Amino acid sequence: MDTGGRPSAAQLILLGASSAVAAALYSVYRHKVQAARELKGAKKIHLGEDLKSILSDAPGKCVPYAVIEGAVRSVKETLNSQFVENCKGVIQRLTLQEHKMVWNRTTHLWNDCEKIIHQRTNTVPFDLVPHADGTGVAVRVLKPLDSADLGLETVYEKFHPTVQSFTDAIGHYISGERPKGIQETEEMLKVGAAVTGVGELVLDNSSICLRPPKQGLQYYLSSQDFDALLQRQESGVKLWKILTVVSGLAACATLLFILRRQYLHRRERQRMKQAREEFRLREAQLLRAASAEDRETLKNACAVCLSNVRSCVFLECGHVCSCGECYQALPEPKTCPVCRREIVRVVPLYDS
Incomplete structure (x- = not known):
C-alpha cells in the first residue's frame, strides 16, 4: 500500500x-x-618485607588500585571437599544444575536449556603470601565474593541422567520439556593456589588488607597471572x-x-x-x-494516449483519466496516473 x-x-x-x-x-x-x-594502569606491588613501609608512606596508607601476586594460605580453618579426599580450600562452591530439552514452537526444534536449581558458597578467611615459602608478609583478602573474576578450580563434576519411563516420555513430549539430568559440580579455591589480586591495598593498624576498590574500579582474584x-x-x-x-x-x-x-x-x-x-x-x-468541436473531444481525451475517450473510473481515488486500453497497459501494481494511488477496482464509464 x-x-x-x-x-x-x-x-x-x-x-x-x-x-x-x-x-x-x-x-x-x-x-x-x-x-x-x-x-x-594498576600499580604492581611485590609481597616483600618493605610492603608496610610502602603503604605507610602512601597517602591515606593505601594504594587505590594495586596488583599483588601470591599463594593462598588459610588463616585458621580450611574447607574440605565433599567429594575429593585431601582437597582443602578457602572458598567452596557447590552447584546443582538442571539440563533439559525445551521445544521451540517457532523453529520446531528441541533446544538445550540449563538452569541452576541450587548453589551454595562457603568461605573462610585467607591471606595471600609470597610463593617462595609462604612466610613473611601476608595480605588479608576481604570480600572475595565481590570479585569480578574469582579463580575457582573445578575439583568434582558428575552428571546424573534422568531415568524416564515410556509414560514419562509421552508426557514430556506433550508438555514440551524433556529432562536430561542433573549436573553436580564442586569448585574450590585451594590452599596454596596462585592468585593475582587487583584491588585497594590498605594498611589497617598492623595488618595489610586487599579489598574491593572504590570509584567503580573492578576487583579481581584471578588464577591467571x-x-x-x-x-x-x-x-x-x-x-x-x-x-x-x-x-x-x-x-x-x-x-x-x-x-x-x-x-x-x-x-x-x-x-x-x-x-x-x-x-x-x-x-x-x-x-x-x-476547432470548437475538437476542443470538446480533447477535454475528455485519455490522459495517457490523448486519443481515446476517458472511459474508466479508478477507485478508491475516483479519478477519471484513462481509457480502457491504457488501463490494461498500466504496469503491475496498477496505480492511478494522476495521484499514483493503488487502483483497487475499476468502474466503466458510459455516456448516454
Whole structure:
C-alpha cells in the first residue's frame, strides 16, 4: 500500500531497535575499555618485607588500585571437599544444575536449556603470601565474593541422567520439556593456589588488607597471572568493539535504506508533477489550435494516449483519466496516473 513516501511502522521499529542495540553495545564497550585501561594502569606491588613501609608512606596508607601476586594460605580453618579426599580450600562452591530439552514452537526444534536449581558458597578467611615459602608478609583478602573474576578450580563434576519411563516420555513430549539430568559440580579455591589480586591495598593498624576498590574500579582474584588477565580483558574489548561496529553498521544501513526510499519517492513525485505540467501545456496548445468541436473531444481525451475517450473510473481515488486500453497497459501494481494511488477496482464509464 502507498504510504505517501512516509517510512512504514516496521521500518521505524527496525531503525529504533537497531539504534538501541548499537547504543547499548557501545555503552558496554566503553565500560570494558575503561576497565582494561584502569587495569593496565594498576600499580604492581611485590609481597616483600618493605610492603608496610610502602603503604605507610602512601597517602591515606593505601594504594587505590594495586596488583599483588601470591599463594593462598588459610588463616585458621580450611574447607574440605565433599567429594575429593585431601582437597582443602578457602572458598567452596557447590552447584546443582538442571539440563533439559525445551521445544521451540517457532523453529520446531528441541533446544538445550540449563538452569541452576541450587548453589551454595562457603568461605573462610585467607591471606595471600609470597610463593617462595609462604612466610613473611601476608595480605588479608576481604570480600572475595565481590570479585569480578574469582579463580575457582573445578575439583568434582558428575552428571546424573534422568531415568524416564515410556509414560514419562509421552508426557514430556506433550508438555514440551524433556529432562536430561542433573549436573553436580564442586569448585574450590585451594590452599596454596596462585592468585593475582587487583584491588585497594590498605594498611589497617598492623595488618595489610586487599579489598574491593572504590570509584567503580573492578576487583579481581584471578588464577591467571597479571599479563594473562590483562590480555583476556583486552581481547574482550576487541570482541565488544566488533559487536558495536556491526550493530552500528546495521543501524546506518537501515537509516540509508529509509532515506533512499524517501529520495526515490520524492524524485518520482517531481517526475509526475513535471509530466502533469507538460500534459497541461500540451493540452492547452491543442485546445488553442483545435476547432470548437475538437476542443470538446480533447477535454475528455485519455490522459495517457490523448486519443481515446476517458472511459474508466479508478477507485478508491475516483479519478477519471484513462481509457480502457491504457488501463490494461498500466504496469503491475496498477496505480492511478494522476495521484499514483493503488487502483483497487475499476468502474466503466458510459455516456448516454
